[in-house]
Amino acid sequence: MVDAVLYFESDSGSRYRIVRGFKNRFGTVNEIGVFAMTGKGLKQVSNPSAIFISGRSESAPGSVVTVTREGTRPMLLELQALVDDSHLANPRRVAIGMEHNRLAMLLAVLHRHGGISLSDQDVFVNVVGGLRIAETGSDLPALLAVLSSYRDKVLAREMIVFGEVGLSGEIRPVYNGEERLKEAAGHGFRKAIVPDANAPRHDTGSLQVVTVGKLSAAIDARFE
Numbered sequence: 342m343v344d345a346v347l348y349f350e351s352d353s354g355s356r357y358r359i360v361r362g363f364k365n366r367f368g369t370v371n372e373i374g375v376f377a378m379t380g381k382g383l384k385q386v387s388n389p390s391a392i393f394i395s396g397r398s399e400s401a402p403g404s405v406v407t408v409t410r411e412g413t414r415p416m417l418l419e420l421q422a423l424v425d426d427s428h429l430a431n432p433r434r435v436a437i438g439m440e441h442n443r444l445a446m447l448l449a450v451l452h453r454h455g456g457i458s459l460s461d462q463d464v465f466v467n468v469v470g471g472l473r474i475a476e477t478g479s480d481l482p483a484l485l486a487v488l489s490s491y492r493d494k495v496l497a498r499e500m501i502v503f504g505e506v507g508l509s510g511e512i513r514p515v516y517n518g519e520e521r522l523k524e525a526a527g528h529g530f531r532k533a534i535v536p537d538a539n540a541p542r543h544d545t546g547s548l549q550v551v552t553v554g555k556l557s558a559a560i561d562a563r564f565e
Contacts, residue, residue: 344364345362345363345364346362346363347360347361347362347363348360348361348362348363350471357375357376357377357378357386357470357471358375358376358377358378358383359374359375359376359471359472360374360376394406394417394418394419394528400495400498401421401495402489402490402492402493402494402495402496403421403422403423403424403486403487403489403490404419404420404421404422404486404489404495404496405419405420405482405485405486405489405496405500405501405502406418406419406420406482406500406501406502406525406530407419407420407478407479407482407501407502407503408478408501408503408521408522408524408525409472409474409476409478409479409503410476410478410515410516410517410521415517415520415521415523415524416524417501417524417525417528418468418469418470418472418474419468419469419470420466420467420468420469420479420482420483420486421466421467421469421486422464422465422466422467422483422486422487422489422490423463423464423465423490424459424462424463424464424465424487424490424491425462425463425465426461426462426463427461427462427463429463432459432460432461432462432463432464433463433464433465434448434463434464435463435464435465435466436465436466436467437465437466437467437468438466438467438468438471438472438473438474439466439468439473439474439479439483440475443477443480444464444466444483446508447480447483447484447487447506448464448487450484450506450507450508450510450556451484451487451488451556453510454509454510454555454556454557455484455488455510455556455557455560456557457488457491459487459491462491464487466483466486466487476515477505477506477513477515478503478504478505478515478521479503480504480505480506481502481503481504481505481506481512481534481536481556481559482501482502482503482504484506484556484559485502485534485559485560485563488560488563496563497532499529499530499531499532500530500531500532500533500534500563501521501525501530501532501533501534502533502534502535502559503515503518503521503533503535503539504534504535504536504539504553504559505536506556510555510556510557511554511555511556512536512537512553512554512555512556512558512559513536513538514536514537514538514539515536515539518535518536518538518539518541519539519541519542519543522535522539522541522545522548522550523545525548526545526546526547526548530548531547531548531549532548532549532550532551533545533548533549533550533551534551534553534559534562534563535550535551535552535553536552536553536554537552537553537554539552540552
């Protein structure tokens with residue numbers, strides 16, 4: 342019988358390695374450990390968030406930071422999107438680090454409830470650092486990154502976004518919202534766009550939190 346399975350993941354172009362654990366019975370699941378490959382072997386990375394957002398460009402459309410949840414730890418990750426004119430009968434939808442079908446669904450919601458059609462555009466979305474996001478909290482940041490690239494407008498560098506997008510255009514809450522905001526504030530972020538139900542109950546210091554309930558409100562909050 343196997344109770345736990347450990348996966349050792351890596352990107353061929355990266356010096357970082359991820360150990361991911363899955364349990365079949367009781368205990369915390371989907372925990373990860375982040376390590377750096379050095380000349381003396383593997384060394385633990387105590388602050389993965391700082392690593393995954395360290396190489397961000399100063400002013401590049403299509404880039405946004407989100408706070409995902411891996412096991413019991415919140416982690417900052419950068420999502421990048423590129424939208425370009427398509428010369429194909431069926432424009433490409435490429436998702437690296439997130440589910441392809443979910444990207445297609447989000448673009449349909451963007452058309453239906455945001456009034457923005459990308460039917461003649463190729464859309465590419467990438468999670469920087471080689472990680473894969475399985476949770477739905479990346480829905481809203483992915484759509485804002487796509488819009489940022491499409492409109493060629495830069496998202497604020499010190500802003501983080503998270504939230505699930507429903508089929509009716511509502512922005513649904515994600516779990517452990519306050520912990521995510523605390524992680525973002527600890528890394529110097531000054532603004533956050535989050536679901537209404539994730540409005541913080543405690544003081545967030547210098548972090549300005551904007552809550553939204555609909556996709557259209559999220560678009561207005563960033564592209565007003």
